[in-house]
Amino acid sequence: MPEAEKYLDLPLEEVIGDRFGRxxxxxxxxxxxxxxxxxxxxxxxxxxxxxxxxxxxxxxxxxxxxxxxxxxxxxxxxxxxxxxxxxxxxxxxxxxxxxxxxxxxxxxxxxxxxxxxxxxxxxxxxxxxxxxxxxxxxxxxxxxxxxxxxxxxxxxxxxxxxxxxxxxxxxxxxxxxxxxxxxxxxGEVIDAAIHMLDQPDSPLEEIMSFIKGPDFPGGGTVQGTQNLKQAYETGKGKVVVRGTATIETVRGGKEQIVISEIPYEVVKANLVKRMDEIRFDKKIDGIAEVRDDTDRTGLQIVVELKKEADAQSILHYLYKHTDLQVTYHFNMVAIADKAPKLMGLKELLSAYINHQKEVVINRSRYELDQALRRQHIVEGLMKAVSVLDELIALIRQSKDKADAKQNIADAFGFTDVQAEAIVNLQLYRLTNTDVVTLEKEADELKQTIQRLNEILGSSKKLVQTIKKELKQMKKKYADDRRTIIEEMVEELKVDMQVMIPAEEVVVTVSRDGYVKRTSPRSYSASIDERPGMKDTDDLLFFEEMNTTDTLLLFTSQGRYIYIPVHQLPDIRWKDDGQHVGNLVTLAADDGIVRALPVRSFEEDRYLLFLTKNGMAKRSVLSDYQAQRFSNALIALKLKEGDTLLDVALTDGSGDIFFATKQGYGLRFSESEINIVGQRAAGVKGIALKDEDEAVSAFAVPAEHAGSLFSVSHRGAVKKMTWDQFPRSSRAKRGLTMLRELKTNPHTLVAVIPANVNETLMVKTEDNSIHGVSTAGIRNYDRYQTGSYVIDTDASGVVRDVWAYIDHERSTEE
The missing domain is CATH 3.90.199.10 (Topoisomerase II, domain 5)
Incomplete structure (x- = not known):
């Protein structure tokens, strides 16, 4: 029986760890x-x-x-x-x-x-x-x-x-x-290496006076010397690398952008394709054609522009949105002493210099050994020539090669190596000329040995030798720098107003957060149809806008989303929009409360924020013009448990109205709210009782002539006039709007300013939505309950109320 196999019982993680380590x-x-x-x-x-x-x-x-x-x-x-x-x-x-x-x-x-x-x-x-x-x-x-x-x-x-x-x-x-x-x-790297050979402890600034920065084979420009210094110091960092482009004027007064160099490791075909996609998708207006004119004379990409196009803005847009400008990330890891190491510029140069010293020392030892051997042989040959006749006679008397070697070694004191060289000597080497040649070779060998001994015996001589060889390399192979180094990273300013094709579009935002823009043609073809959305959803915003405008979306958690209209998804009227969460990162429990169109941020207007805890804040509109808008931005600071009720765009001359759950209403002038910065929290707008909260809050223009409609959780609706709420001052409790009942008292769900020909959309507990026309609702005073228009026994209590947006009527008006 063969001996039983032996198995090792080892933990799996130990085995895998060991094998993966190897x-x-x-x-x-x-x-x-x-x-x-x-x-x-x-x-x-x-x-x-x-x-x-x-x-x-x-x-x-x-x-x-x-x-x-x-x-x-x-x-x-x-x-x-x-x-x-x-x-x-x-x-x-x-x-x-x-x-x-x-x-x-x-x-x-x-x-x-x-x-x-x-x-x-x-x-x-x-x-x-x-x-x-x-x-x-x-x-x-x-x-x-x-x-x-x-x-x-x-x-x-x-x-x-x-x-x-x-x-x-x-x-x-x-x-x-x-x-x-x-x-x-x-050339620059060799200069830096020579400098470090002389002064090994040179600071990085001195090394960077030789090595200005990367020199890419394709040229281009590197921006940010401060970032370069950090990368060279630590081995890690990043710099901006951009291609070389010039703006040229051609016949007819048109301009074109000519790109002659592209960033390192950018695939030219992909860059041209991306530029052409921008033209085709009409991301910006002004590009007529993108053409690759590269031939054997050199790289050339031509971006032809339309007449009156802003060439500088288009070039900046291409830098920003294509690989015509990229970020190069330094990560200078190399094997040093048989292990990977992150190395700065000085460390990399030191590693090379130490290697060169080792190489030159090893080479010098080898050459010295060879020279000493040859010197020994040459000395033997020269001595042999001086006793040539006796030597020849002795060799002729010998039996064979081994005997000849032994005889001449015994007679004249030659070493075995010299004797071997003598017996292998060819007859022509016995001429007078060869004697002179041997003497010359002996002198050269003496000098060589002296030089090699100096290199091996003196670190100064060793450094001189390396420097001399490096200078020869530079003279033979160095060429001019191709990449330009610029100190500052240029800020890319893109005037989108000039570059976006100005088109009228219909913009819609749904209450559930679905957004889209629709062409007037698609809208006109479906004007009698409801826009594409879920049955339980409704329009929050509907307006004709221009692609050069901006849409601001404000969320219940106090954030805002900045969306240039041209970047909204272009979707047919019949189809559902795209959820705003696909455009920017948004918390799952956050939702849109207001959408505001902005044509210009330079206008002297204000944003008014009103919250559930009765806070009011007023800021200048221009504070909310964003440069980067890939994420939701902070609109105001909310305390824990508070949410944003409404945002209004005002001229500062109107009033503010708060309505609370327990039935209090307060009207005061907007001028009482001081103007504060973007991240501020604001001031108290209405004083709330314990357990009370604001359910509605809105700005009222000075010339507003409509009515107020209140809806209670039990489905009671009533109409009130504005003069029932005389202007007071902020931070008061306000006037009561509900009749006090001892059993099952009403609580307000919403108070909405509306006209008599509008429709209120009332959402009940069972998620059904009921349309209530304001035309049939009577006037009541503040203390009355109003008319019951919703059967809450059948549908459940009222959860939400909003004014219906009639898309057909809105455009007709």
Missing amino acids: YSKYIIQERALPDAKDGLKPVQRRILYAMLRDNNTADKPFRKAAKTVGNVIGNYHPHGDSSVYEALVRMSQAWKIRHGLVEMQGNNGSIDGDPPAAMRYTEARISALAQEMLNDIGKETVEFIPNFDDTDKEPVVLPAYFPNLLVNGSTGISSGYATDIPPHNL
């Missing part, structure tokens, strides 16, 4: 993040090394990309061919990498997001700059480790004779880490 470590170190020393991910390093091993260098003809991919997979990188080919292609794309590390022949993709041709069609070779990263790799400059199957060796890191990580940047997502390092200007 997996994460592998992903972080071996796949997704670049090394701070050479700025390469493993796949990129392996591609370059495989091409070097294959002699696929910048001075040789191009080779099939498929051959390189095969070599990389077979020898160093046991992963999918597509991932290797994608990495190879990216290193050649001029719009993604500041200085190409690979040169490609054939279709290597495009800035429009087009994929490259298959690897069997394209050809590639190492670029001249990438070859500088691989120089001296055979001189024991860097550590080598076994490859995945122990059949070969591969470098842990490349010598990298320029700061590739900062020059070309990097992007990647790994397990728990991500990196986003932008590309920079090679």
